[in-house]
Amino acid sequence: MFCRETVSDLAKLRPKIDAVGTQLAFVHQGSEAEAAAFFRPFGLGDVLLFSDPERELYAAFGLGTYRFRDVLSWESVTGGVRAAWKGHRQGVVQGDPLQSSGAFLIVAGRVVRSARSRGPSFRPGFLAFAVPPGHP
Numbered sequence: 001m002f003c004r005e006t007v008s009d010l011a012k013l014r015p016k017i018d019a020v021g022t023q024l025a026f027v028h029q030g031s032e033a034e035a036a037a038f039f040r041p042f043g044l045g046d047v048l049l050f051s052d053p054e055r056e057l058y059a060a061f062g063l064g065t066y067r068f069r070d071v072l073s074w075e076s077v078t079g080g081v082r083a084a085w086k087g088h089r090q091g092v093v094q095g096d097p098l099q100s101s102g103a104f105l106i107v108a109g110r111v112v113r114s115a116r117s118r119g120p121s122f123r124p125g126f127l128a129f130a131v132p133p134g135h136p
Contacts, residue, residue, distance in 0.1 A: 006101075006123075011042040013127050022105065022130040025050065027057050029095025058099060063116060065098040075119050107132050 010017070010024060017024060025048035028035045035049045050057060103124050105113035112133055115124040 007039065007042050007044065010126060011044050013130075014044070016127055017130045020131050020135055022132065023048065027052050029053050029055065029099065034094055053095060055096065055099060061102055061104060061111075061114075061116075063100045063102050065096065066100050066117075066120060067098075075121055103129055105129060105132065 007026075014024060024044070026035075026039070026044075027050045028038075029052060030038070031053075032049065032051050035051060036045060039045055039047065039049065052058060100117045101120075101122055102114065102116040103126070104111050104115075113129060115122075115129065
């Protein structure tokens with residue numbers, strides 16, 4: 001449900017993210033067909049998708065796995081209620097459900113901004129995060 005909430009929010013913010021010159025891309029653990037089926041209903045069928053079932057990119061970006069206490073934390077429980085309230089339900093899990101997430105802004109091949117999740121309900125300020133440093 002957290003993935004659905006994040007993707008839904010980013011789809012709504014996409015015009016503003018595109019306007020600052022940032023291109024959305026997602027790393028996922030499913031097959032290319034599974035990812036296309038997941039992202040298409042959100043209007044994101046044309047974004048860059050990187051299939052990483054072996055989780056090598058996750059590791060390269062320093063993303064580990066959640067512990068059960070991260071999943072059962074007050075923040076995660078209230079985040080789950082928030083996501084459900086917005087209409088997002090748990091779907092079929094693809095890959096390791098304990099894989100942590102993150103957001104990274106890459107400019108000219110360099111990570112210029114990063115935020116690594118400490119729990120499944122991770123919510124950086126996506127629009128502010130997407131603005132490249134020095135952008136007016």
